[in-house]
Amino acid sequence: MTTEGSSKKEVVNPKAIIHKRFGDKARYNVEEIQEFSSNGTPGLALPQKGPCLYRCTLELPEFSVMSDIRKRKKDAMQSAAEKALEKLTDPPVEDPWDQLVSRLSYLFSDEFYSICHPLSGHFRAALNREGHLNGFVPIHILPIYDSKLFNICKGIKPGVELKPLEVTSIVMDAATRLSETLFTSKEQVSLRRTSPYPTEVLQSVEVSCKQETYVKAIRIPYLVEKNVEPLTLDVSSDKYYMDAIARELGVEDASKVFLSRSVGKASSETRFYFCAPKSEDETKEDSQDRAFLNVRASYLSGQDIYGDAVLANIGYLWKSFDLFHEDVSSRTYYRLIMNKVPTGIYKVSREAVLAAELPARFGTRSNWRGLFPRDVLCMFCRQHRLPEPVFSSTVANGNRGPEETFRCEAKIFSKGQDLILHYHSQESFKKQSDATQDTASKVLSCLNVYLKKLNNPQMDLAMNGNGLDLEFYPQHISKEMRYFSLVHKSWPCFEASSKNLLGVNDNTACSYNIEGPDSEIFASSGCLVCVCYSVFLVKEGDKEELEKHEEFEFELGSEAVIPELEAVVAQMGVGQSARFRLELPPHELIFAANGDPARVLSLLSSGGCSLEYTTTLLRVTEPMEDRMEKAQFSPSLSKQRVQYAVDRIKESSATFLVDFGCGSGSLLDSLLDYPTSLERIVGVDISTKALARAAKSLHTKLSNNAVPVKSSHIKSALLLDGSITTFDSRVYGCDIGTCLEVIEHVSEDEATVFGNMVLSSFCPKLLILSTPNYEYNVILQNPEEDGEAINPTKPCKFRNLDHKFEWTRKQFEAWASELAKKHNYSVEFSGVGGTEGVEPGFASQIAVFRRACEFPEDVDMADVPYNVVWDWKSTNM
Known part of the structure; x- marks a missing residue:
């Protein structure tokens, strides 16, 4: 086991004790001793060959001692110190x-x-x-x-x-x-x-020539309902800046002003200045003056501050005789506030307050942008003056060779060393650093939930840990977080919502306008996209730019940006631009972004404002899974899966097809490029973002007669928003159903729920279901071993970060065979990529289920819970 974050124990030895008691008054004199040996002649001794020896004399104020002879200088000094300690019966200590x-x-x-x-x-x-x-x-x-x-x-x-x-x-x-x-x-x-x-x-x-200097600061009223106010301090060369702050606080001079500890970075001179209480009684819990507690200043500084406070960045440093000063704006203050919560820390690190969100899960280093989860967690603990989190990594598979995998656990303690949180992950990773980052990401998610529900009963908070291998004791953090709910009462939720892939609708209420010609390059979940964007505060004809990025990267589908921006980008092709408007977020977020505070405040005070986003999709980088498959398969693995489905359609003369988990419609779109017997196609998914992308592509092809002539007899196309674990009569009894590379994106239990639903209720005549073959990953991820002896036991990463599992051939066949037997279907196994009968099998393994019974007679054809996203019918009908 390796432990990170643990501190070394202090080494206490005689010399250290002497130094602690006497400091520089203890003087050590070390002399070299040469041993002598007799050559047999009386009165004659010769130097003995060998290493030198040492003796030390220690002089203290009251006495001196001499050490024993030692082989090393430091041992002689320790010997002298030890003898001195023995002689000290009542060692003198300076008062x-x-x-x-x-x-x-x-x-x-x-x-x-x-x-x-x-x-x-x-x-x-x-x-x-x-x-x-x-x-x-x-x-x-x-x-x-x-x-x-x-x-x-x-x-x-x-x-x-x-x-x-x-x-x-x-x-x-x-x-x-x-x-x-x-x-x-x-x-x-x-x-x-x-x-x-x-x-x-x-x-x-003496000031021969006065240098006028003014520095911007802000006043933080002790009443939370009052806004922070900008002010200017006169710190010219002939004045004492503390007196200038005193005047702003309405007191006589600097002696009546107290300073807080530094705020933000440890080396910062950003501090709160506030009026000194007249006595310690004023700070007691039962004092009437407690009503003047400045909650916002106390929250940021970690100490109780009373009355109005001035936040300024000014003072004298170690490295210069001149007065140091920097402007402090409302933006500075609100960013300090944001740095007290995990999502805020991430937003500020990305310089994208109005666009970024802390991703819901940790991706690889190539896809993660901004501060890493561990850094965010460490900063969160420092901001709340908690000890650094302790991470412990263990070898997960018991191996000690180069193929070992790792798990990580994390602990957070209070200042009093009470355990606040203990997360022990059951997931294993090939890299120790990835295990640590993933664990930190899970802990941040828990903290986000806690910060949103500070006023909930403790039992509700503890329930959040169930299923997360989490022990959480929020009562031990309550003191550090006591002012949070008062300061953040009007702030948005800091946690991106987590979604169940099979059952949660992710519709985003956002109207947008996409401009520019369609390209052939679109983003899909898992892609790394790069956009440029700007955010404006707008009111009628007035507009003020708040935030801008020329190149901003994020992984689509990881919830690394606000949902509205992600939804819009998911509909765009490279080179296209979009514009959309949103209602105003809390004003604190607006002030934390860039912009002219005076101008922004003027617009906000007049009312009727909104935020306008403009964005352009600059480039798209496909997920590693797709790049690996394209590099090693020709045609690509996805095209081979489509071709496999087309061949089964031709064999069955199917006219009605349903694609379960159709996503952005890549399979349906590709099917239109082949002559088939299909007349009716339906796609089902829970992501309206993906379905909108599918509708756009399919509508272009079908409405413009862009499909092959032999496929022009397609009469209808329908895209439905809903969970494929919920029955809808519109997809009942299809000739052929497809579910390609979908089930691995949910848990194994949820995959079984889907298998039972589709075979027992939807009842397709034929169901084609594919999923990655985990055994093939050793070739995909280590292509240099191709042609050599393959080690099937070599641990590999899943092909996609969003995969919850990947089965071996034996696991997949056992799962599919049990489903087929239970629902009176036959099943046969095949695949694409690789060669049949050659280890380690196909890259994508496929199960083809064939119904061996008639349709159930008790089907409620009025049961239609899915929402229609797009409904197309041919004009030739």
């Missing part, structure tokens, strides 16, 4: 208050002023403050920017990091011990040197 006083003395020294440190920038700026504030530095910024001082305060009083007023009080008490060098103002809660800085220091901060 933390003395450490704090010493640190304060250093921070206000001439030496520190010349160091490039965030605090030294504040000290220099304080010398430009006007009037009685000149030289005063607010105490509360000291622990914010000096981690050593902050850690000393925590050592004096553990848990004080959650109580900023107590930290300030501790620093002020320590400063009173430096009354000769520091002046303490309790009224201003600030410190100042009693002696002036040297002349060269004062001269360096």
Whole structure:
């Protein structure tokens, strides 16, 4: 087992203990020792050949010790430290208050002023403050920017990091011990040197030419119903920027302003600035001032913030003496909000807030775009200040050779190390990294469900894990998520809906207009498509561009974009363009996208706006399965399957055909290219997107008499939207039914449900059903082995990421034979691709079922639950 994310244990040894107690006051002197040996002559010793030996002397403030002789220097140093520990009965430890006083003395020294440190920038700026504030530095910024001082305060009083007023009080008490060098103002809660800085220091901060500098920030009102407001801060060279923020918050000076921890990246200077509470009592649960809790600022910062807050990106850095500043807009704020949820993290990583969605499943590295699932999950945990998720991978098949496969499990813990979530996948993968990414994807789906149902009873949340190999304890994450529902109450659902391939209608209410000539290249599920798109906020004649991508790639069918965009692209050919409009999403999403905030706000405030999308399909890359088949079969495997069906149609003189799971109509469309006896064709599928594509193609051929002359007697064509596990009398009793490469896209249990339904209720005279032969994958995925001895036990990937299973010949024959026996059909087996009788069989295995009984007499011909998508009838009838 390999475990990722686990931390190394701290190694504690004598030397480390000495260093912790004495620091630089412990001095080690190592000397080289040369051993001598006697040559038999009294009084004469000669150097002995061999490795050098070492001895160490350790000098401490009160005593020194000498080590034993050792072969290595570090062993001699450890020996000396060990002896020192034995001698220390009551080891001296420096008092933390003395450490704090010493640190304060250093921070206000001439030496520190010349160091490039965030605090030294504040000290220099304080010398430009006007009037009685000149030289005063607010105490509360000291622990914010000096981690050593902050850690000393925590050592004096553990848990004080959650109580900023107590930290300030501790620093002020320590400063009173430096009354000769520091002046303490309790009224201003600030410190100042009693002696002036040297002349060269004062001269360096004098502003000879004022540099006017303005930085954009935003105000976050504590009332959630109020919108964030843009503001501009004057941080010119002759001012202290903290005073400028104080004025915006309506307080006297910087000493009345508190800073939050950094928001977003750890290295960021983006912080919330808010009015300091007068006492710690104001932050208690029963305090009336709790009503002024700023939920949005508290949610983003991970600490309680009260009253209105200013979000700004400004401060002094380690690498420069100049003031750092960057504009913060409403877009910045809303993207910070989005980065607190998995779907939002993915949207921002793709720079496609109004187009992208977190895919419902993990694809291969070649098809996945944006942050990988593991990265999204890790960022989610960091944003909520949870420990990094722990991933553990195991070998799934017990092999230890190059053909091993992997499974992965993931655990998420709270800050208190309580288990929040444990997902243990039963799926195995050829690559360890794919197993990890798939597991992370499943965990993200669970978190999305949880975030949507925060107000549901705990039992309902726990039920989401059933069937997902999931243990979930939401009560352990509730503290970190306590403000989520208040902040996101008007936001859209962050989870793309999961669909059952056999029974869920995916109709999308979206009217669109496709422009441009038809090409011969269309996208289908599993294809990697590349589009360019733009999104506009429109009202009557006004239009403001919000988001734009010149090249945007996603896998069609993976729900990696909003459903409306996916539905439209599924109807387009390469080179075609489309335009469609949608109702406005929550305003937060609009502000998180690009655009002029003032212009956008003006349009939104006037009402009657909508979003307009324009997109062009630039290129289509077929799924790996199709590319493999085309590369190794001529004609392609799909054409061979169609030819097999055509040959059975000719033999049976069938006039009525139903294609179960017709998709975008590739089989029906191809059948029209052959002379057959067909007069009536019907396609059934649950995807209205695919059926719309099929209707467009079939209508073009049939209406323009583009089919062969011998096939011109086709009288009707019908496309129906519905589940093939639900009976509809319009497809009852067909001459021939086809179901080519469909059942592997659902679970094995669902495939059996379909088999029982089609043979017991639809009752075709002939049913042709094909599915991939798993045993042939070793040739498709390792073509270099063709002609050599094939290892049938070699594990292979499924041919398509959407396949839920792929059967061997033995498994398929057992399944089909049981169905045929149960429903009084005969069955024979064949296939296409490969050679009959030669291992490992056909690439696509086919079962042909023939009905051996009459039609049932108790059929309800009025039972028509399917929706008609397209109904064509010949004008020659």
